[in-house]
Amino acid sequence: MLRTRLVAGVTSGVVLSAVFATVLTVAAYGEVFVEPWRVDPSQPAPVTLRIPRTRVQTLDADGQMNFSVVREMVPRGQMVPQEPQATLIRAYERARRPASLREMGAQWFIYLLLFLTATTYMRRGSTKAAGLLRMQVGLLSLALVTLLGSKAALLFTDLPATAIPASLVPLWAALYVDRRTGLMLGAAVSVCAASLVSYDVVAGAVLMAASLTSTMLFRNRKQVGMMIVAGLAGGIAASLVYVAAKELSGGFSLMDEIALGFRSEGFMALVAPVVAAVLGLLSHPLTSRMLGIVSRARLLNLSDLDEPLLQKMQNEAPGSWEHSRMMANLAEAAASAIGSDTLLTRVGAYYHDLGKSVQPKYFVENLVEDEKSPHDELEPHVSADAIMAHVVEGVRILRDGGIPEPVIEFSYTHHGTSVIEYFWHKHQELEGAKEMSEDAFRYPGMRPRTRETGILMLIDAIEAGARTVEPPTRKGFEELVRRVIFTKLKQGQLDESGLSLEDLRVCANRITDSLCSAYHSRIKYPWQEKKAAEAAEAVATAITQPMDELRPERTEDRPSEDTPAVRESGSREAPAVQETTDERPLVPARSAPAGEVTPVVVTPKEPPPG
Numbered sequence: 001m002l003r004t005r006l007v008a009g010v011t012s013g014v015v016l017s018a019v020f021a022t023v024l025t026v027a028a029y030g031e032v033f034v035e036p037w038r039v040d041p042s043q044p045a046p047v048t049l050r051i052p053r054t055r056v057q058t059l060d061a062d063g064q065m066n067f068s069v070v071r072e073m074v075p076r077g078q079m080v081p082q083e084p085q086a087t088l089i090r091a092y093e094r095a096r097r098p099a100s101l102r103e104m105g106a107q108w109f110i111y112l113l114l115f116l117t118a119t120t121y122m123r124r125g126s127t128k129a130a131g132l133l134r135m136q137v138g139l140l141s142l143a144l145v146t147l148l149g150s151k152a153a154l155l156f157t158d159l160p161a162t163a164i165p166a167s168l169v170p171l172w173a174a175l176y177v178d179r180r181t182g183l184m185l186g187a188a189v190s191v192c193a194a195s196l197v198s199y200d201v202v203a204g205a206v207l208m209a210a211s212l213t214s215t216m217l218f219r220n221r222k223q224v225g226m227m228i229v230a231g232l233a234g235g236i237a238a239s240l241v242y243v244a245a246k247e248l249s250g251g252f253s254l255m256d257e258i259a260l261g262f263r264s265e266g267f268m269a270l271v272a273p274v275v276a277a278v279l280g281l282l283s284h285p286l287t288s289r290m291l292g293i294v295s296r297a298r299l300l301n302l303s304d305l306d307e308p309l310l311q312k313m314q315n316e317a318p319g320s321w322e323h324s325r326m327m328a329n330l331a332e333a334a335a336s337a338i339g340s341d342t343l344l345t346r347v348g349a350y351y352h353d354l355g356k357s358v359q360p361k362y363f364v365e366n367l368v369e370d371e372k373s374p375h376d377e378l379e380p381h382v383s384a385d386a387i388m389a390h391v392v393e394g395v396r397i398l399r400d401g402g403i404p405e406p407v408i409e410f411s412y413t414h415h416g417t418s419v420i421e422y423f424w425h426k427h428q429e430l431e432g433a434k435e436m437s438e439d440a441f442r443y444p445g446m447r448p449r450t451r452e453t454g455i456l457m458l459i460d461a462i463e464a465g466a467r468t469v470e471p472p473t474r475k476g477f478e479e480l481v482r483r484v485i486f487t488k489l490k491q492g493q494l495d496e497s498g499l500s501l502e503d504l505r506v507c508a509n510r511i512t513d514s515l516c517s518a519y520h521s522r523i524k525y526p527w528q529e530k531k532a533a534e535a536a537e538a539v540a541t542a543i544t545q546p547m548d549e550l551r552p553e554r555t556e557d558r559p560s561e562d563t564p565a566v567r568e569s570g571s572r573e574a575p576a577v578q579e580t581t582d583e584r585p586l587v588p589a590r591s592a593p594a595g596e597v598t599p600v601v602v603t604p605k606e607p608p609p610g
């Protein structure tokens, strides 16, 4: 049974956002429900009380009205016996207790809206990884834990609100999904964090600047350490925003900030994003596992050719292994061209056909010269079953071997839900064959759901087809790549892969370049073609010359323009049945292709080697 990753939908987005909004609303108003946490200025404060910035008007001795901004913080354990602060604290506590249900409802609605926007964006605007339910639940849970932790810190310490590590979640999102998603979550988390201190404008602006700048400057996701540099940049931006915001709301004083030390909002604005980046870096192994991401170290280990499962494939299905290695090079180049995960794509290519090691002889690339194909004596639907089994068997072996699910995904999506055309048509042409539907010849896999698996599906067909391109010219490769991409698009196999038309165009160019490089030795230069023509002419002349002018040599040693081709392909003149598929033979082949694509009849005659 194939297991798949759940994709988030509208319902899951609404449920997640509603749960998130409810928990956060309860947390935001938490202390108001606990009567022992009421702050009495004449007693040591049970929790830290933060009275938001309030513009108050007072009358001086001359009867002049004055406006001033009041903002009080009563740290936990302190008393405030002096007036007028004591009166202000009592009035504030009276006004907010008991909590107004209307106010809480409004707060809940704001949270709901924020995270509905975020989950919708993750589903529709981000890369495919953000559309997975596990990723959405994981990132929102991390955001919730960060905000709940911040709320606890605000209640039980006297740290300023600018110390909230709001850039932590967006940095994780940028690392595991993309920076656009990081920016979206950064904005949402910053607003939520500011709500914990009654939407303090200065704190909100500082947190927003920290998270957006850190995320935007976290460019190189392959180097997780660059998170620290991004955090430092976020800290500088946040502290500058703090200075500007203070100037707008009462004036900034450097001396006052220095006097406050660790409790200085400006200092914390500078330090908090760096701390967030360090936390993000340290928790990377844990969070990546939680979100179902395979670490680079694990992928590098899996790409080691001494890995037992790869060794098994090399020993039991050497032809399929060569096909996988060729695919790995092509797929990695294509993934690199569109900024996808190159290492994951390479590892996915290595393991995608492991199921062929169970019954290697059912696949033409594993047959030795003159060896009979077992399909010759099987009914088409039995052959199709045998071919299709490699997908299910591959998944089983990989899962038993403890291979991470994102790598296994390549195995059960590389043929998608396509039909094995060759056996399906053979079955239809068979007289007296039992009634069967096309679905009996359909692969039991799934359509690719990431750009990386989408690329592998294309490469699987292209790599096999490339061996059949004769002569191996750039034009021939271009036509092959175009045809494979068009066929997969037409079948709808790439609909869920997230590959855009631009991605496909870039991939097509890069794959063609790679094929030209890979088959460079087969591509003849003009001088080679000229030399071959001269050789052929010389042979023709020699044959028409009188016998005594010929060098004494045995007839079978005499050069002949078709001798090499006959030797090479003579044993393969019989149609060779390959795994899958849905492609028609492209051109006559000189050697039996490995992966996708059709039966191939090898022509015995080839141009002489250059």
Ligand SMILES: [Fe+2]
Binding pocket: 352, 353, 390, 414, 415, 579, 595
């Ligand atoms: Fe396959």
Ligand SMILES: [Fe+2]
Binding pocket: 323, 352, 353, 414, 460, 595, 596
């Ligand atoms: Fe394959």
